[in-house]
Amino acid sequence: MILIDGKETAGKIKLEIAEEVKKIIATGGKRPHLATVLVGSDAASETYVNYKVKDCEQVGFASSMLRFDESIPEQELLDKVSELNLDQDIDGFIVQLPLPAHISETKVIEAIDPAKDVDGFHPVNTGRLLIGMPCFESATPAGIIELIKRYNIETSGKHCVIIGRSNIVGKPIAALLAQKRDPGNCTVTVCHSRTRNIKELTLQADIIIAAMGQPGFLTADMVREGVVVIDVGTTRVKSDQTKSGFKLKGDVDFEGVAPKCSYITPMPGGVGPMTRVSLLLNTLKAAKKEIYS
Amino acid sequence: MILIDGKETAGKIKLEIAEEVKKIIATGGKRPHLATVLVGSDAASETYVNYKVKDCEQVGFASSMLRFDESIPEQELLDKVSELNLDQDIDGFIVQLPLPAHISETKVIEAIDPAKDVDGFHPVNTGRLLIGMPCFESATPAGIIELIKRYNIETSGKHCVIIGRSNIVGKPIAALLAQKRDPGNCTVTVCHSRTRNIKELTLQADIIIAAMGQPGFLTADMVREGVVVIDVGTTRVKSDQTKSGFKLKGDVDFEGVAPKCSYITPMPGGVGPMTRVSLLLNTLKAAKKEIYS
Numbered sequence: 001m002i003l004i005d006g007k008e009t010a011g012k013i014k015l016e017i018a019e020e021v022k023k024i025i026a027t028g029g030k031r032p033h034l035a036t037v038l039v040g041s042d043a044a045s046e047t048y049v050n051y052k053v054k055d056c057e058q059v060g061f062a063s064s065m066l067r068f069d070e071s072i073p074e075q076e077l078l079d080k081v082s083e084l085n086l087d088q089d090i091d092g093f094i095v096q097l098p099l100p101a102h103i104s105e106t107k108v109i110e111a112i113d114p115a116k117d118v119d120g121f122h123p124v125n126t127g128r129l130l131i132g133m134p135c136f137e138s139a140t141p142a143g144i145i146e147l148i149k150r151y152n153i154e155t156s157g158k159h160c161v162i163i164g165r166s167n168i169v170g171k172p173i174a175a176l177l178a179q180k181r182d183p184g185n186c187t188v189t190v191c192h193s194r195t196r197n198i199k200e201l202t203l204q205a206d207i208i209i210a211a212m213g214q215p216g217f218l219t220a221d222m223v224r225e226g227v228v229v230i231d232v233g234t235t236r237v238k239s240d241q242t243k244s245g246f247k248l249k250g251d252v253d254f255e256g257v258a259p260k261c262s263y264i265t266p267m268p269g270g271v272g273p274m275t276r277v278s279l280l281l282n283t284l285k286a287a288k289k290e291i292y293s
Numbered sequence: 294m295i296l297i298d299g300k301e302t303a304g305k306i307k308l309e310i311a312e313e314v315k316k317i318i319a320t321g322g323k324r325p326h327l328a329t330v331l332v333g334s335d336a337a338s339e340t341y342v343n344y345k346v347k348d349c350e351q352v353g354f355a356s357s358m359l360r361f362d363e364s365i366p367e368q369e370l371l372d373k374v375s376e377l378n379l380d381q382d383i384d385g386f387i388v389q390l391p392l393p394a395h396i397s398e399t400k401v402i403e404a405i406d407p408a409k410d411v412d413g414f415h416p417v418n419t420g421r422l423l424i425g426m427p428c429f430e431s432a433t434p435a436g437i438i439e440l441i442k443r444y445n446i447e448t449s450g451k452h453c454v455i456i457g458r459s460n461i462v463g464k465p466i467a468a469l470l471a472q473k474r475d476p477g478n479c480t481v482t483v484c485h486s487r488t489r490n491i492k493e494l495t496l497q498a499d500i501i502i503a504a505m506g507q508p509g510f511l512t513a514d515m516v517r518e519g520v521v522v523i524d525v526g527t528t529r530v531k532s533d534q535t536k537s538g539f540k541l542k543g544d545v546d547f548e549g550v551a552p553k554c555s556y557i558t559p560m561p562g563g564v565g566p567m568t569r570v571s572l573l574l575n576t577l578k579a580a581k582k583e584i585y586s
Contacts, residue, residue, distance in 0.1 A: 106426070110417075123420030124403075130423045130468065131416070131460040133399070157487045165471055167424040175423065175468070178458055178483045187494070189482040190471045194450045201480070 001258055002151070004230070004265040006143070009150055010273035014059050017280055021060035024287075032287035033062040034118065034279070035084055035093035039077065039103070040070035045096045051276060052094070059280055064090070074103045078111050085113040092118030092286035094279070115292035118282035121168075129172055132179045134291045136282050141173040143274025144209065144230055146281075148183045153207075153228055153263060156185040161205035163251070164212035165192040169232050173209055198222070210251035220256035229257055229264040232271050294551055295444070297523070297558040299436070302443055303566035307352050310573055314353035317580075325580035326355040327411065327572070328377055328386035332370065332396070333363035338389045344569060345387070352573055357383070367396045371404050378406040385411030385429075385579035387572070408585035411575035414461075422465055425472045427584045429575050434466040436567025437502065437523055439574075441476045446500075446521055446556060449478040454498035456544070457505035458485040462525050466502055491515070503544035513549035522550055522557040525564050 025031060034056050038049045049065060056063035066084075068077065077099075084093045093116055099105050109117075114124035120138035128135035137145070148155060160177050164170040170190060177186040186207065191198050193212075202208055202222045210218045211232035223229065233251030241247070250267030258264050265271055285291055318324060327349050331342045342358060349356035359377075361370065370392075377386045386409055392398050402410075407417035413431035421428035430438070441448060453470050457463040463483060470479040479500065484491050486505075495501055495515045503511045504525035516522065526544030534540065543560030551557050558564055578584055 123418075123424070123426070124416040125420065126423050127416030127418065127420030130419050130464055133416070157489050159490075165473070171423055171468065171471070174471075174483075175464065178464070178467075178485070180458070180485075180487075185485075185487040187482065187484050187488040189480065190467075191480050192471070192473075192478075194473075194478040195480040196450050197452075 001261050002263045004147055004151055004263050004270060006147060006265060006270040006273045007268075009147060010277040013146070013277045013281065014055070017059040017277075017284055020284065025060075030089070030287070031060065031062045032283050033064070033090050033092075034283045035064040035066060035087075035090045037066045037068070037077075037080065037084075037093060037095040039068045039072055039096070039099055042098070045098075049096050052279060055276055055280055056283075061280070061283060062089075070100050072103075074107065077103060077108060081108060081111045085111075085116060090116065092116045092283045094119045115289075116286060118279060118286055120172075120282065126167075126172065130175045132181070136285070136291060137176065137278070138168050138172055139275045139278035139282070140169050140211075140232060140271060141176055142278040142281070143271055144173055144232070145176055145183055146278065147230070147265070147271070147274055151263060153183070155183045155207065158186050158206035159189065159204055160186040160207040160209065161189045161191060161201050162209045162211065163191045163198065163202070163218070164210070164232070165190055166211065169211040170209075173211070177207075212251060214251055215249035216251070216253040218252045218257060220253065220260060223257055223260055225260050226262045227260060229261050230271060231265050231267045233267065234272065294554050295556045297440055297444055297556050297563060299440060299558060299563040299566045300561075302440060303570040306439070306570045306574065307348070310352040310570075310577055313577065318353075323382070323580070324353065324355045325576050326357070326383050326385075327576045328357040328359060328380075328383045330359045330361070330370075330373065330377075330386060330388040332361045332365055332389070332392055335391070338391075342389050345572060348569055348573055349576075354573070354576060355382075363393050365396075367400065370396060370401060374401060374404045378404075378409060383409065385409045385576045387412045408582075409579060411572060411579055413465075413575065419460075419465065423468045425474070429578070429584060430469065430571070431461055431465055432568045432571035432575070433462045433504075433525060433564060434469055435571040435574065436564055437466055437525070438469055438476055439571065440523070440558070440564070440567055444556060446476070448476045448500065451479050451499035452482065452497055453479040453500040453502065454482045454484060454494050455502045455504065456484045456491065456495070456511070457503070457525070458483055459504065462504040463502075466504070470500075505544060507544055508542035509544070509546045511545045511550060513546065513553060516550055516553055518553050519555045520553060522554050523564060524558050524560045526560065527565065 114122045120136035125135040178188040199222045207228040209230045215235045231250040231252040236246045237249045239247040407415045413429040418428040471481040492515045500521040502523045508528045524543040524545040529539045532540040
């Protein structure tokens with residue numbers, strides 16, 4: 001069993017990005033610049049945005065954080081988005097979700113220039129993703145693909161069973177792994193809450209991506225020997241073993257499942273760090289105009 | 294075994310559309326207007342565009358056909374697209390594909406206003422489709438969904454195996470049937486040329502959508518009793534039984550498979566007529582501003 005070390009891989013990728021930034025600067029190029037937009041003061045959102053700023057610092061990106069009061073009118077936020085679209089110095093930006101109820105997330109996301117949409121949430125990017133065109137892939141699926149690449153996990157002709165059909169994980173990773181490319185070329189099955197016989201399906205899988213947010217859902221009896229398991233779940237569960245009184249649990253019963261796997265991601269330290277680093281990779285692509293010229 | 298009669302269903306839908314157009318006109322509304330753009334003189338494209346014009350006439354839509362010489366420069370075509378985007382009288386338009394090699398289909402498609410993209414090929418529409426937002430669904434998957442609806446075929450919790458991963462059929466119908474809605478909520482498996490064990494998968498299917506363009510591929514031994522089979526294949530094969538010297542064949546060995554089915558589409562007369570009528574339904578939605586306001 002090989003442990004897919006997302007933390008280590010993300011660390012390596014950060015060093016690679018930092019190296020590339022140095023080269024860009026050395027050859028007279030502009031420092032890649034990510035802006036983050038934060039509306040209100042949701043604690044989790046604060047944390048995520050702070051991580052993003054810190055990640056930028058680590059790789060040598062410029063970063064800007066734009067904070068707005070929770071009461072900002074929708075139109076004012078849309079105007080800010082337009083300004084960021086036009087700002088030549090900013091290569092990519094993200095609007096941290098969720099937004100307050102009086103603001104349409106859809107409107108805001110669709111107002112972002114797809115060429116600066118490093119979160120990959122604009123329909124132009126999700127649409128390009130579905131049909132296999134160059135696009136900004138959203139962070140978690142992009143991180144999973146990167147792990148598969150870096151661990152040289154064979155995907156062609158493999159049966160990948162995805163549990164969960166969220167817009168930010170299940171649907172895009174299904175589309176990516178079915179594409180005619182490498183990694184890709186998987187036979188892909190998408191399961192979800194309405195699926196009647198999940199175990200029957202997971203027992204056929206060469207690769208399982210668990211992304212439905214049910215702690216410990218995937219158990220040893222549901223997988224066959226040699227399977228590759230990617231755990232995307234991160235659910236807060238109560239715990240008396242931590243100071244905070246809770247801990248994050250994945251969708252996979254790691255202790256039971258791991259011995260049967262050829263590869264498995266731990267939780268934490270698997271997909272999570274890769275999600276964070278994917279935003280940096282997208283920002284670098286935006287700065288280099290790799291997707292949209 | 295119930296035969297899913299696409300021809301009859303499409304006929305009914307046309308009458309419904311015609312009825313609605315009459316009402317729109319009677320209440321002082323504008324007649325829905327579809328424009329088709331044809332570049333060059335490809336024989337198949339000519340036929341398709343002529344069908345579209347004829348279909349419009351039948352339901353009382355206005356239609357315009359814009360023809361351009363094969364040598365039209367890309368920029369000139371893009372300018373035409375911009376004109377159509379701005380033309381208040383035109384509710385929706387399609388640019389018949391394929392385009393000559395010197396014109397980028399991607400550029401042309403992305404230049405179309407998504408609100409007028411009744412073919413549903415613009416990434417904003419395919420992206421919205423993937424994430425389950427209102428959109429213009431492309432014609433063939435929309436036609437399949439409409440057939441499933443009108444025949445009250447249960448999809449929730451059913452295992453749908455899709456053979457083929459094209460951008461215009463396999464990928465979008467997979468996304469549509471996995472959505473949390475009705476029809477939808479299927480467990481969806483996408484198979485393709487790299488899938489190793491298609492028969493093993495089709496034997497588990499409650500619903501099979503055959504869309505890979507291999508005449509007669511799906512045979513009786515590959516399906517279980519009670520399955521629903523939708524045949525999307527239309528391949529020209531040589532025939533000495535027709536004047537033209539060829540006939541269209543589906544991906545399903547109808548004679549062998551049909552006796553085992555609860556529902557099956559014939560070929561011709563199944564999905565084909567529904568594909569045509571879907572364009573009319575999309576144009577009506579565009580005229581009524583049902584998707585984009």
